[in-house]
Amino acid sequence: xxxxxxxxxxxxxxxxxxxxGFGFALLAMPLxxxxxxxxxxxPLxxxxGFTLYAVNLLRYRRGFDRRVVLPLAVAxxxxxxxxxxxxxxxxxxxxxxxxxxxxxxxxxxxxxxPQTEPLRSSLWAWPAGFLxxxxxxxxxxxxxxxxxxxxxxxxxxxxxxxTLQALFLFSSSLVIASHAVAGNLTRATWLTYLLLxxxxxxxxxxxxxxxxxxxxxxxxxxVLALIFATGVLVLL
Numbered sequence: 001x002x003x004x005x006x007x008x009x010x011x012x013x014x015x016x017x018x019x020x021g022f023g024f025a026l027l028a029m030p031l032x033x034x035x036x037x038x039x040x041x042x043p044l045x046x047x048x049g050f051t052l053y054a055v056n057l058l059r060y061r062r063g064f065d066r067r068v069v070l071p072l073a074v075a076x077x078x079x080x081x082x083x084x085x086x087x088x089x090x091x092x093x094x095x096x097x098x099x100x101x102x103x104x105x106x107x108x109x110x111x112x113x114p115q116t117e118p119l120r121s122s123l124w125a126w127p128a129g130f131l132x133x134x135x136x137x138x139x140x141x142x143x144x145x146x147x148x149x150x151x152x153x154x155x156x157x158x159x160x161x162x163t164l165q166a167l168f169l170f171s172s173s174l175v176i177a178s179h180a181v182a183g184n185l186t187r188a189t190w191l192t193y194l195l196l197x198x199x200x201x202x203x204x205x206x207x208x209x210x211x212x213x214x215x216x217x218x219x220x221x222x223v224l225a226l227i228f229a230t231g232v233l234v235l236l
Contacts, residue, residue, distance in 0.1 A: 005035050006192065007199045014052055014203025016223055019211045021060065021161035024049055025141045025168075026106070026227050030099055030234040038095050040189070042087055042139070043179040046172050047193040052200055053169040059208075060165055063158025069166045071122065072146060075129025076136065076171050083137020084178040096234050099139045103231030106144040110224045119152040129167070136171040137178060143168070 009031045016023035025045060032041040057064075087095065128149035136142030146167055150160050179185050 002035055003195065006032060006196060009035070010048055010196045010199040011203040011206070014200045015207040015210065016226070017052055018056060018059075018204045018207025019214075020223055021056075021164050022143045022147055022168075023223055023227070024052055025136075025139075026103060026143055027230060029139055029141055030096075030103065030230050033096065033099075034234070038139075039087065039184070043176070043184040043186075043189050044192055044196075046175045046179060047185075047189070048196055048200055050169065050172040050176060051197065052204070053165050053172060055204055057162065057165040057169055060158060060162040063156070063160075063162035064166060065159060065163070068125075068155075068159065068163050069170075071125040072129035072132065072149075072163070072167050073170045075126045076133035076142065076167060077174055079130040079133025079135075080137035080171060080174040080178060083134040083139070084175065084182065085137075086134070087138045088182060095138065099141065100231045100234035102135065102139070102141065102144055103227050103234065106147070107224045107228035107231060109148060110227075118154040119149075122153075124149055124152075132167065133171060133174070136168075136175055142171045 009028055013024045013028035013031075016027055028048070029041060029045050032045055035041075036044070128145040131145040132142035135144065143164065146164060150163065155163065176185070
């Protein structure tokens with residue numbers, strides 16, 4: 001039963017990520033944590049996510065701009081160790097409450113989505129990247145700060161997607177390295193990862209299909225609803 005649940009979660013999360021450019025860790029991490037616990041879920045989601053981000057970065061590579069990614073990546077590298085430390089030393093219930101609050105806050109922000117002038121200063125990339133690193137190290141969810149920053153900068157769709165994939169790939173590589181040092185990459189974690197690769201690839205294929213047949217607005221509403229519901233579930 002556990003294997004079926006994990007397969008379904010990874011499939012759906014990969015579908016979301018492939019279609020929208022984000023959403024994998026936001027959906028997968030809390031749901032996988034409900035099945036096997038936060039501390040077991042963190043390294044597993046990092047491994048699966050790393051593979052997914054690499055595949056999707058190839059799909060979105062035309063919009064890649066290293067000048068945008070570089071400050072975010074450097075700042076994220078500074079935040080990841082703090083996040084991994086928090087995961088190892090903080091109470092698991094506290095971790096879940098923080099993660100649930102992050103999910104709900106992002107969903108509400110996405111629903112509100114205030115119309116403003118584009119953010120001109122790029123200095124905000126540094127705090128956004130640092131917070132992304134902390135959230136990535138602790139919960140494998142680096143997305144919210146960078147997604148909000150990208151929205152405020154009003155990045156074009158291709159730049160938005162490619163930047164997120166590149167940052168997620170970089171962040172997850174640091175997270176995986178940190179988990180390796182901490183001894184969290186157990187034999188069971190690697191075996192579960194290998195069993196979930198087919199679910200990931202199937203989700204990528206399904207996401208590419210959906211991306212061609214659904215409007216961005218409708219899918220954005222669906223993603224935000226799922227993120228909000230997941231946050232509420234984790235808090236409960």
